[in-house]
Amino acid sequence: xxxxxxxxxxxxxxxxxxxxxxxxxxxxxxxxxxxxxxxxxxxxxxxxxxxxxxxxxxxxxxxxxxxxxxxxxxxxxxxxxxxxxxxxxxxxxxxxxxxxxxxxxx
Amino acid sequence: xxxxxxxxxxxxxxxxxxxxxxxxxxxxxxxxxxxxxxxxxxxxxxxxxxxxxxxxxxxxxxxxxxxxxxxxxxxxxxxxxxxxxxxxxxxxxxxxxxxxxxxxxxxxxxxxxxxxxxxxxxxxxxxxxxxxxxxxxxxxxxxxxxxxxxxxxxxxxxxxxxxxxxxxxxxxxxxxxxxxxxxxxxxxxx
Numbered sequence: 692x693x694x695x696x697x698x699x700x701x702x703x704x705x706x707x708x709x710x711x712x713x714x715x716x717x718x719x720x721x722x723x724x725x726x727x728x729x730x731x732x733x734x735x736x737x738x739x740x741x742x743x744x745x746x747x748x749x750x751x752x753x754x755x756x757x758x759x760x761x762x763x764x765x766x767x768x769x770x771x772x773x774x775x776x777x778x779x780x781x782x783x784x785x786x787x788x789x790x791x792x793x794x795x796x797x
Numbered sequence: 798x799x800x801x802x803x804x805x806x807x808x809x810x811x812x813x814x815x816x817x818x819x820x821x822x823x824x825x826x827x828x829x830x831x832x833x834x835x836x837x838x839x840x841x842x843x844x845x846x847x848x849x850x851x852x853x854x855x856x857x858x859x860x861x862x863x864x865x866x867x868x869x870x871x872x873x874x875x876x877x878x879x880x881x882x883x884x885x886x887x888x889x890x891x892x893x894x895x896x897x898x899x900x901x902x903x904x905x906x907x908x909x910x911x912x913x914x915x916x917x918x919x920x921x922x923x924x925x926x927x928x929x930x931x932x933x934x935x936x937x938x939x940x941x942x943x944x945x946x947x948x949x950x951x952x953x954x955x956x957x958x959x960x961x962x963x964x965x966x967x968x969x970x971x972x973x974x975x976x977x978x979x980x981x982x983x984x985x986x987x
Binding site: 698699717724730740787 | 798799801802805809812813816817819825828829832835839842843846847850851854855858859862863867871874879882883885886888889893896899900903904908910911936937940941944952955956958959960962963964965966967
């Protein structure tokens with residue numbers, strides 16, 4: 692029986708990807724600062740990329756890496772739009788705290 | 798093989814520690830710097846997995862582009878007084894419990910998957926790294942520009958829309974109002 696830690700297998704990468712994704716999820720859920728919420732979304736996308744690259748290596752197929760490239764492109768677009776919205780919001784409401792923006796709440 | 802394990806654990810530690818610091822620091826600039834550390838860790842894992850092109854893309858695009866954009870926005874929205882505010886939601890305990898539950902479920906799923914896969918006789922063969930005759934970037938380019946040409950072009954469209962949208966959204970409201978007023982004035986003249 693091999694050790695749990697030593698030979699690095701796919702499982703190690705899967706657990707690392709899951710950890711990054713969950714840390715990002717926690718950041719989105721608990722933080723009030725919108726800039727840090729956007730950063731947490733980047734963390735989540737990175738966790739997904741770790742998984743895709745690990746499976747790409749396992750199967751010896753580059754399609755996983757191509758998916759990761761598309762995810763990076765979408766993440767960049769999302770960051771640009773998100774930060775644009777953030778600046779417009781800050782200009783109108785003078786706040787970047789997520790729970791102070793409650794115009795649509797009742 | 799041992800060297801591989803040492804590098805994996807160093808990069809994994811960098812990635813996870815950076816991620817945890819990102820979501821716990823009060824100062825947004827510290828968060829952005831921790832995010833850079835985390836992204837460097839993930840980039841190192843890409844290199845370890847023989848994904849050299851993605852390693853370069855990660856460094857150039859994420860660390861050179863996205864985090865610099867984050868730092869610029871942090872400077873613009875001036876978060877000096879935000880450091881003194883409450884950083885976490887009132888329901889952070891509930892969120893922590895939910896995320897830990899999701900983590901347990903995920904680890905259970907991964908263990909189940911590993912159990913199923915390792916029972917397969919070709920698991921070891923599939924896990925063996927295949928010897929590539931050409932470089933990683935060439936192989937990606939081959940597949941990207943043949944099989945995935947349409948999604949590639951759609952991505953370029955998405956990026957154009959994102960660039961125009963970001964410029965429009967971040968533009969000053971007064972400028973927008975002024976141009977609308979000018980258009981109305983021109984309309985009245987006509």
